[in-house]
Amino acid sequence: MDRGKLVSAALVFSIASLMAIMPPLTGLFQWHARFFGLPIEVIYLFCAWAGMVVGAFLLARAMPRDPPSPDAPGGTG
Amino acid sequence: MLSADLVIATAIAYVGLLFLIAYVGDRRTRNRPGGLLRSPLVYTLSISVYCTSWTFYGAVGSAARNGLEYLAIYLGPTLVFIGWWFILRRLVRISHEQRITSVADLLSSRFGKSSRLAVLVTVIAVIAIAPYIALQLKAVTSSIQAIAGTSEMARGRLTGIDEVGLAFGIAAGMALFTILFGTRNVDAKEQHHGVVAAIAFEAVVKLTALIAVGVFVIYAGGGFEGIFSTAEAAGVEIYSSDTFGTRWVAMNLLSFAAIICLPRQFQITVVENSDENHLRTASWAFPLYMLAMSLFILPIALYGLTSMPEGANPDMFVLTLPLFAGHESLALFAFIGGFSSATSMIIVESIALSIMVSNHIVMPVVLRLASDARASDGRGVSRLLLNSRRFSIVLILALGFAYFYLTRDSDALAPIGLISFAGVAQFLPAILAALFWREASIKAATAAVAVGFVVWAWSSFLPSFESTSTTVAAIMAKGPWGITWLRPEALFGLEGLDPLVHAVFWSLFLNTATLAVVSLLTSRSALERLQTNLFVNVFGRTSGSGQTFMRGSAAVNDLFFVAQRVLGDERAVALFGNEASESGQVWTDLEPTPAFIGRLERELAGSIGAASAHVMLSKVVSGDAISLEEVMQMADETQQAIEYSQQLEKTSAELRSTADQLEIANRQLRDLDQAKDEFLSQVSHEVRTPMTAIRAFSEILLEAEDLKGAEREKFISTIHKESLRLTTLLDEILDLSALERGERGWENQPVDAESVLEQAVHVCHALARQRAMTIRLARRAKAATVSADPDRLGQVLINLISNAIKYNSTEHPQVTVSSRIVDGAYCVEVADNGPGIAKAERGKIFEKFYRGRRAGAALTGAGLGLAISRQIVARMNGKLELIEGTRRGACFRVTLPLLKAEAMAGE
Incomplete structure (x- = not known):
């Protein structure tokens, strides 16, 4: 993927993550039911969170590298 | 345990x-x-x-x-x-x-x-x-x-x-x-x-x-x-x-x-x-x-x-x-x-x-x-x-x-x-504005942070002392001095919200609103604009930040002293040593460049913050320090001076070109004036000759009473002939001047050029017979329609043919007339086998009163015929020129563009 697409993908991913943990989407999972002993909304939030981690992991590997700073301080600065 | x-x-x-x-x-x-x-x-x-x-x-x-x-x-x-x-x-x-x-x-x-x-x-x-x-x-x-x-x-x-x-x-x-x-x-x-x-x-x-x-x-x-x-x-x-x-x-x-x-x-x-x-x-x-x-x-x-x-x-x-x-x-x-x-x-x-x-x-x-x-x-x-x-x-x-x-x-x-x-x-609104919004100004950021802080302190920080302070508890319940709409957890009467939500809403809302409004109302200083670019465009820059606000003439010892104090001996020595080796100068003779002072400022900023580093360096190089505003002002002034000088240059270039044009016009005027003088003197000369003859003969007639009838008749006929010549001359002058000034009414119409040529040749036959010579008709175009005035075209052709007859002094004089169609144009060539025109004269024969020195030729014309002919042909969008003929003698060519339909058919 080219740089523009990747950056757009990162933005879409961030916004989708934000929406996933905000009402009204979170309201979809308030069922008053349990699965493996855990309330559904707990499972949903942790799954969404894990999804963010996985997405961020994939994006971190894919995102383009920035050119070094033109006047970066010498060494490892 | x-x-x-x-x-x-x-x-x-x-x-x-x-x-x-x-x-x-x-x-x-x-x-x-x-x-x-x-x-x-x-x-x-x-x-x-x-x-x-x-x-x-x-x-x-x-x-x-x-x-x-x-x-x-x-x-x-x-x-x-x-x-x-x-x-x-x-x-x-x-x-x-x-x-x-x-x-x-x-x-x-x-x-x-x-x-x-x-x-x-x-x-x-x-x-x-x-x-x-x-x-x-x-x-x-x-x-x-x-x-x-x-x-x-x-x-x-x-x-x-x-x-x-x-x-x-x-x-x-x-x-x-x-x-x-x-x-x-x-x-x-x-x-x-x-x-x-x-x-x-x-x-x-x-x-x-x-x-x-x-x-x-x-x-x-x-x-x-x-x-x-x-x-x-x-x-x-x-x-x-x-x-x-x-x-x-x-x-x-x-x-x-x-x-x-x-x-x-x-x-x-x-x-x-x-x-x-x-x-x-x-x-x-x-x-x-x-x-x-x-x-x-x-x-x-x-x-x-x-x-x-x-x-x-x-x-x-x-x-x-x-x-x-x-x-x-x-x-x-x-x-x-x-x-x-x-x-x-x-x-x-x-x-x-x-x-x-x-x-x-x-x-x-x-x-x-x-x-x-x-x-x-x-x-x-x-x-x-x-x-x-x-x-x-x-x-x-x-x-x-x-x-x-x-x-x-x-x-x-x-x-x-x-x-x-x-x-x-x-701090968040200001930080985000710092990263993404160019228009955010210092006044706006300061006001926004201050407003947010005050609202937070009132609605979030103060209520936390409620349990230990009765004053705070009273303010919470009734508002300060009984002003209920200032109650910390019900600001402006906004009640029923969770206290946290209430505090977050009011503080961040007023904070952001202040940032936006004040930014729109204020302008940024020069330094702010520079820094804005470094922040907002951080990944877009290719060259170094290189912003230096000091002149490069600070003494190296002073700078080193400051660096040593703030950065420590080791780092200061390394920094200056590096600069010395890069610039190839001896350490003690080092001339700190603006770039180096800029780098030093950044290094110092890393230890004591940007604002302090700026103040400190300004102090050390105080003798030479100039504020950024001054630099910007200088840059502005320089820019203005450059623009002004560019304008001046442009204006002077225009003036130069106008002067050149004037000079050309002036030269033309002078030439024209000279031509007019020459023309007048020529006209006077031309008029004077017949007038002298007329005067002389008429005086003889008046004074000599014993003249015989035959002699008297001869004199009168000479006077008549000279008067005619004078009239012709004046007619020609008037004609030429009218042609040159475009005064004469002129209407081109489709004309069969070949029949006009036929007519002209016919007219000239009498003159040719008089001179015992022949007009040879060579190759002819079949038919050619041109846009012309038939009488005027005839005048031109007659003038050319008669000239060829008049000025031919060879034993077997001959005039050759030919016509053809070349590249959509009708060409008539009139050639004679006479002495021809000397090279030196070729450029002048179309000038007024120029007769040429044709050996033995009688000077019968005023020397305006060719000038008039050329004017006429020009009015018919054609060309009259003297060309190199195939044989000895002069050869004139008239070229007239064919009418469009005719041109298509002719090709």
């Missing part, structure tokens, strides 16, 4: 271990850059300083009281990190380039290196963080008391020491520890590798401790199923009915802001970052760390609620659950985990705040007081910096303790932390 003495001894031993790790870490990074200590792993672990004892103890308390709400504190930062590309990446790059050392430095640098804004941000940060420090003190105090409270025996040496005394002891110990830890030396980049190593170690300790307690709880409670079922049976609300409301949104927003704005997070994530790419790893690893930390919080809370006796503090479940179950070693581990999270927070927070206080408050004051930076006593700026930092650390912990003391009656941990979060969140 676990006692207070034992845990305190363990805590001290643990601190010793941390100190050792920091010491080794510092030495290892100094000797060998890179390696594990500068790896993305250690970087990520150190960022987890975000998880303090608020997380370790408070999250369980929060989950016990409000269910899933505690997750909001970790989801906000998760969003910031998975969106690292948009905010954190920019912050890190900008901070590396500009040697930013803190949030205050960041905002000050972006908004024109303003020291006022830096001071404001620093003061707000110190005040807003006080509750957070108090939270840590409270957590550690409570944890020690929880252990001490198990039995009379367990109190040990704590007997007789109350909560406040214990907290004071902890605060003092922490201050001492932080001073030893963080202020051993001043690093130019404000990086503390040893501290980071210790923090990373603590991150591992607190995570394993919390997971260990979590595993224990899951095991003891019979798995998730068992814990949730028991809780549901005991009447605990396990489903979140109203979790995802406004409070959820507000807490997510606050934690989003906190991970960027908290001084310690900025210090660890941005300032201590040694490689921009570490952020890539942290973008997923840090959310993963928080996920792991949060995983067992809810089960621990629910298990605590069902298994612990009524009235047990839920904030201490992590510690009291294993203690209650008799797992003393696990309880000790949990204590160390909680202690770890508190110490790491306090260490990094007070280091970060002390850098802000010393760089933005103490240093500027000292610099202002000392009339000359060089005249300050010999201890150097470096020492001064360290002392001011030590003082700041003591001040910060004292403030934290004071807050703890004043609010000691409130019990829950989480609300205290949220007060701090809401306080530092006031």
Whole structure:
């Protein structure tokens, strides 16, 4: 993927993550039911969170590298 | 048996271990850059300083009281990190380039290196963080008391020491520890590798401790199923009915802001970052760390609620659950985990705040007081910096303790932390504007932060003293001086909201509105505009920031003196030596270039902040220092001068070209004037000859009365002939002048040129016979329609043919007339076999009165025939020219364009 697409993908991913943990989407999972002993909304939030981690992991590997700073301080600065 | 003495001894031993790790870490990074200590792993672990004892103890308390709400504190930062590309990446790059050392430095640098804004941000940060420090003190105090409270025996040496005394002891110990830890030396980049190593170690300790307690709880409670079922049976609300409301949104927003704005997070994530790419790893690893930390919080809370006796503090479940179950070693581990999270927070927070206080408050004051930076006593700026930092650390912990003391009656941990979060969140609008909005101005940023702070202090900070102060309680209930719409938790009459949501809404709303409106109403200074470009366009620039505001003529010794004081001997020598070797000059003769002074300013900024570095260097090179405004003004003036001179140049070029045109016109006029004179003199001459003859003959006729009839007749006929010639001449002159001025009415019409030619040849036959010569008709065009005046065309052809007849003096004179069609044009050529026209005369024969020197030819014409002919042909869009004939003699050619249809047919 080219740089523009990747950056757009990162933005879409961030916004989708934000929406996933905000009402009204979170309201979809308030069922008053349990699965493996855990309330559904707990499972949903942790799954969404894990999804963010996985997405961020994939994006971190894919995102383009920035050119070094033109006047970066010498060494490892 | 676990006692207070034992845990305190363990805590001290643990601190010793941390100190050792920091010491080794510092030495290892100094000797060998890179390696594990500068790896993305250690970087990520150190960022987890975000998880303090608020997380370790408070999250369980929060989950016990409000269910899933505690997750909001970790989801906000998760969003910031998975969106690292948009905010954190920019912050890190900008901070590396500009040697930013803190949030205050960041905002000050972006908004024109303003020291006022830096001071404001620093003061707000110190005040807003006080509750957070108090939270840590409270957590550690409570944890020690929880252990001490198990039995009379367990109190040990704590007997007789109350909560406040214990907290004071902890605060003092922490201050001492932080001073030893963080202020051993001043690093130019404000990086503390040893501290980071210790923090990373603590991150591992607190995570394993919390997971260990979590595993224990899951095991003891019979798995998730068992814990949730028991809780549901005991009447605990396990489903979140109203979790995802406004409070959820507000807490997510606050934690989003906190991970960027908290001084310690900025210090660890941005300032201590040694490689921009570490952020890539942290973008997923840090959310993963928080996920792991949060995983067992809810089960621990629910298990605590069902298994612990009524009235047990839920904030201490992590510690009291294993203690209650008799797992003393696990309880000790949990204590160390909680202690770890508190110490790491306090260490990094007070280091970060002390850098802000010393760089933005103490240093500027000292610099202002000392009339000359060089005249300050010999201890150097470096020492001064360290002392001011030590003082700041003591001040910060004292403030934290004071807050703890004043609010000691409130019990829950989480609300205290949220007060701090809401306080530092006031920086968020300004930071985002600094990164993304060019129009944001210093006045707007200062006003916005100030307004946000005041609203926060009124609606969030003040209410926390409600339980200890009756004045505050009265204000809360009735408003100040009875003004009800100013009640802290119902500002402007907005009632019924959760106090946190209320405070967050009003403070951030008014903050952002002020930022936007004031930015639109004010303009930015020159320095602000420069800095804006460096910030907003950080990844778009290709050349160096190279902004230098000093002339390059400062004495190298003065500069070195300053560098030595601030950076230390070693670094100063390295910096100047490097410059000397790069420029190929001897060290002592070094001429500091503006670029070098700029680099020096950045290096200094890394130690004492951008604003202070600017002031300091301005002072040292005061003899030569010019303000940026002056530079910009000079640049403006130069630009104006350049534009003005360009205008002048343009105008003078125009003038030159006009003058050239005038000169050409003048020359033409002179030529014309001369031509007119010549013409007049020629005309006079031409007129005079016949007039003389007429006069002479008429005088003879008048005076000589004895003239014979034949003679008289001859004279009269001569007079008549000369009069005719005169009339013809005048007619021709009039004709020519009318043609030249275009006065004569002229109408071209389609004409068959061949018949006109036929006619002309016919007319000339008589003259030819008179001269005993022939007109030879050579090749002829069949038919040619041209646009012409037939009479005039005939006149031209007759003139040419008759000239050819008249001026032919050879023995067998002959005139050849031919016509043809060439390239859509009709050509008539009239050639004779006479003497021809000398080369020198060829250019002149079309001039007026030029007759040519044709040997033996009688001068019968006025010399206007060819001039008139040429004018006529020109009026018919044709061409009359003298060409090189195939034989000797002259050859004239008339070329007339064919009418279009005719041209097509002819080709």
